Amino acid sequence: MRRPTSSPPELPGYSYVRVLGSGGFSDVFLYDQQLPKRRVAVKVLLLDELTPANRAAFVAEANLMAQLSAHPYIVTIYHADVASDDRPYFVMEYCSGPSLGERYKQAPLAVADALRTGVRLSSAVQTAHQAGILHRDIKPANVLSNDYGWPALTDFGISSAVDDALPAHTTTVAGAVGDTSTSGTSGQVGLSVPWSPPEMFEDDPDPDVRSDVFSLAATIWTVLAGQTPFEVKGRGNGTLDLIGRIERGAITPMDRTDIPRSLIAVLQKGMATEREDRFASALDFGRALQRVEMELGYARTELEVPNLHLEAPERPADTGGADETRVRQVATIEAQPVAAAPPPGGADETRVRSTTTIEAQPSAAHVSMPPAAPSAPVTPPVVVDALPSETVVRPRGPAPQQPPPAQVESVDPAPTRSGRGRVVGIVVGVLAALVVAAVVVGIVLFGGSPEEAGPTPGASSSPDAVVPTIIPVPELASAATAEGTVVTFPVTNPDPEDGDRLVWRLSRADQPQLKTAEGDAVVVDGYTEGTPLCVDIMILRAGKTSDPLTTCYPPA
Numbered sequence: 376m377r378r379p380t381s382s383p384p385e386l387p388g389y390s391y392v393r394v395l396g397s398g399g400f401s402d403v404f405l406y407d408q409q410l411p412k413r414r415v416a417v418k419v420l421l422l423d424e425l426t427p428a429n430r431a432a433f434v435a436e437a438n439l440m441a442q443l444s445a446h447p448y449i450v451t452i453y454h455a456d457v458a459s460d461d462r463p464y465f466v467m468e469y470c471s472g473p474s475l476g477e478r479y480k481q482a483p484l485a486v487a488d489a490l491r492t493g494v495r496l497s498s499a500v501q502t503a504h505q506a507g508i509l510h511r512d513i514k515p516a517n518v519l520s521n522d523y524g525w526p527a528l529t530d531f532g533i534s535s536a537v538d539d540a541l542p543a544h545t546t547t548v549a550g551a552v553g554d555t556s557t558s559g560t561s562g563q564v565g566l567s568v569p570w571s572p573p574e575m576f577e578d579d580p581d582p583d584v585r586s587d588v589f590s591l592a593a594t595i596w597t598v599l600a601g602q603t604p605f606e607v608k609g610r611g612n613g614t615l616d617l618i619g620r621i622e623r624g625a626i627t628p629m630d631r632t633d634i635p636r637s638l639i640a641v642l643q644k645g646m647a648t649e650r651e652d653r654f655a656s657a658l659d660f661g662r663a664l665q666r667v668e669m670e671l672g673y674a675r676t677e678l679e680v681p682n683l684h685l686e687a688p689e690r691p692a693d694t695g696g697a698d699e700t701r702v703r704q705v706a707t708i709e710a711q712p713v714a715a716a717p718p719p720g721g722a723d724e725t726r727v728r729s730t731t732t733i734e735a736q737p738s739a740a741h742v743s744m745p746p747a748a749p750s751a752p753v754t755p756p757v758v759v760d761a762l763p764s765e766t767v768v769r770p771r772g773p774a775p776q777q778p779p780p781a782q783v784e785s786v787d788p789a790p791t792r793s794g795r796g797r798v799v800g801i802v803v804g805v806l807a808a809l810v811v812a813a814v815v816v817g818i819v820l821f822g823g824s825p826e827e828a829g830p831t832p833g834a835s836s837s838p839d840a841v842v843p844t845i846i847p848v849p850e851l852a853s854a855a856t857a858e859g860t861v862v863t864f865p866v867t868n869p870d871p872e873d874g875d876r877l878v879w880r881l882s883r884a885d886q887p888q889l890k891t892a893e894g895d896a897v898v899v900d901g902y903t904e905g906t907p908l909c910v911d912i913m914i915l916r917a918g919k920t921s922d923p924l925t926t927c928y929p930p931a
């Protein structure tokens with residue numbers, strides 16, 4: 376049952392506007408900040424939840440998000456304090472757009488949009504991993520969007536001490552999966568079943584970066600499919616149904632014809648049942664999505680990961696040595712205090728999530744792939760060995776029981792393992808053979824980094840679908856100017872070739888069509904004062920586009 380929203384606290388320097396939403400332990404309100412003037416979201420711990428453990432968890436969430444706040448695709452924290460009524464709160468970036476959870480329920484995302492979102496989220500998740508933080512609760516509802524339509528990852532998984540009414544984002548789904556983000560409890564803690572990897576259902580889960588990769592892939596699958604990957608329409612989608620399918624790798628085939636097989640293969644690999652069969656890092660997953668973008672002729676979305684630029688694209692296998700200095704320190708996040716143990720045997724025995732820490736991943740500069748020939752088998756990149764798996768796992772109860780075979784839907788493939796045996800690339804129904812083939816192709820073709828793999832045709836019929844030549848990124852020739860509603864962005868091509876053309880589109884979540892610019896400037900009508908107008912400008916050469924120059928008027 377929904378609880379009433381708490382009253383917004385009096386905060387000096389801020390005026391209350393309205394309620395934005397409620398979590399299990401906190402409410403989020405919109406305020407107007409007076410100086411500097413801007414709208415902010417303020418998350419306030421509930422009065423009823425002011426236990427020392429919850430306070431500590433709340434503060435830990437703020438600290439952890441602050442550590443990652445500079446990232447463009449992670450919600451920014453501005454400030455944290457305790458209100459005069461003793462409730463802790465933190466002030467964060469107001470994300471005015473819908474969450475991915477809201478968006479996919481309205482309509483599945485276009486392929487280009489999902490790819491762009493996937494690469495951006497991969498950047499955010501990789502950045503968290505490099506800082507030593509596992510998110511552990513990546514799902515569409517935890518991806519908000521800001522004024523520019525950019526995704527903003529939130530809810531870093533340490534905020535909730537779970538009470539009788541488990542907060543939606545930390546619970547599993549009982550009953551129908553129709554509203555996967557809001558319903559039910561099952562005694563599982565700290566995970567959202569529809570997007571959780573199978574290892575999270577073990578008695579003593581030991582998640583690592585590949586667990587987040589699974590949830591990331593499941594999130595992108597969800598926004599493309601318009602439903603969660605293990606949900607089967609018209610069949611039982613309760614917690615045990617889902618867990619059974621997740622453990623068997625029984626992904627429901629996508630009911631869309633416009634999704635390239637290469638993208639399906641990437642997502643399948645991201646959601647492989649065994650972690651060894653997944654991408655070794657969020658960075659690798661993001662790169663695989665970039666390859667699909669290139670295969671489809673879309674502009675490649677940048678991976679915004681610290682120190683990524685230090686990685687020489689053509690570098691062969693990691694040589695260690697000098698690179699070691701680039702490895703960031705282990706980020707130590709204090710574990711969340713454990714709440715008093717509930718009565719033994721209760722379904723919610725271990726309700727409190729603790730912070731999950733991992734050793735900081737090497738920076739991207741250190742994460743190099745093996746020198747994979749296109750036909751090379753998948754070899755974990757060097758980082759896997761170095762991958763630290765010191766994970767502070769939350770206390771938790773026993774794993775839920777496997778569904779008995781009788782509960783398994785007939786459309787699911789027969790389990791090929793007992794418990795958590797090895798299953799790779801299991802798919803469902805008549806598309807199974809096709810998709811498995813695509814997975815194999817994906818594994819073979821995507822085993823290496825894009826730089827090493829060279830042309831990566833994926834599902835494209837054209838062998839040169841990925842053009843290895845670099846198309847220069849356009850540069851701003853001078854500052855953009857506005858006249859009324861018309862903004863002019865003067866642009867230069869740093870390395871022009873005959874036939875080059877400038878193309879552009881508004882930087883928006885709904886991925887408008889590319890337009891061709893006349894001459895050396897992009898002229899956009901539609902500026903309104905007070906709302907930045909942002910565009911992605913690219914050079915079009917031989918049917919391929921360069922990376923975008925993303926620029927705004929007025930400049931940020």
Ligand SMILES: Nc1ncnc2c1ncn2[C@@H]1O[C@H](COP(=O)(O)OP(=O)(O)OP(=O)(O)O)[C@@H](O)[C@H]1O
Nearest residue numbers: 395396397398399400403416468469470530542544
């Ligand atoms: N920065 C923000 N900008 C806009 N809306 C936000 C922001 N942060 C949270 N919200 C809204 O408030 C709701 C509750 O946020 P919260 O982080 O508490 O969610 P939760 O994950 O469901 O709860 P919990 O933190 O207890 O797990 C969200 O679903 C979202 O709609």
